[in-house]
Amino acid sequence: MHRLIPFLLALAACSSEIPLPPGTVPVYRDTSVPISSIALFDPARYAGTWYEVARFPVAFEKGCVGTTATYAPLPDGGLSVVNLCREGALDGPVKRIEGRAEVTGPGRLTVTFDQVPFLSSPYWVLWVDEGYRTAVVGVPSGRAGWILNRDPQIPADRLAAAKEILDFNGYDVSKLMTVPQGAR
Structure with missing residues (x-):
């Protein structure tokens, strides 16, 4: 458990929408640009495993592959x-964190993790292709964003669209x- 503490603290600092002092956490989005989640989001179709094929660098995923x-x-x-990652290499030790996502609006989830019960974070599904094979996720603050795919490799056309x-x-x-x- 003691190895998880830095991971959880980094998660708490970086994934929350609690205001932090300027310069503390990188912001990857121009927050003056409106952000919108997908209107026709189907949580049942979203269920299953997604591979993180691209992301913006965040401290809580440093070294994760x-x-x-x-x-x-x-x-x-x-x-x-259930989020899993390998530390440092594809054959490295596995980090695991479990939680739940509440649907709070069309394409909008609030995610909390069992190991960090006092923290919740908005998780907006910005786009999913028609077959629910590729998804784009962001947060309004712009501190994080991900491209997810049902398979480890993503076709070039869907990566470009994402x-x-x-x-x-x-x-x-x-x-x-x-x-x-x-x-x-």
């Missing part, structure tokens, strides 16, 4: 969340980093 997020429907309409969605929502896509994934 092979990152996945798995969602499962809960009886109350929420979703359980980057366009981030750009449209004010994100500086030049700061986006590719996340190494192993073969499925």
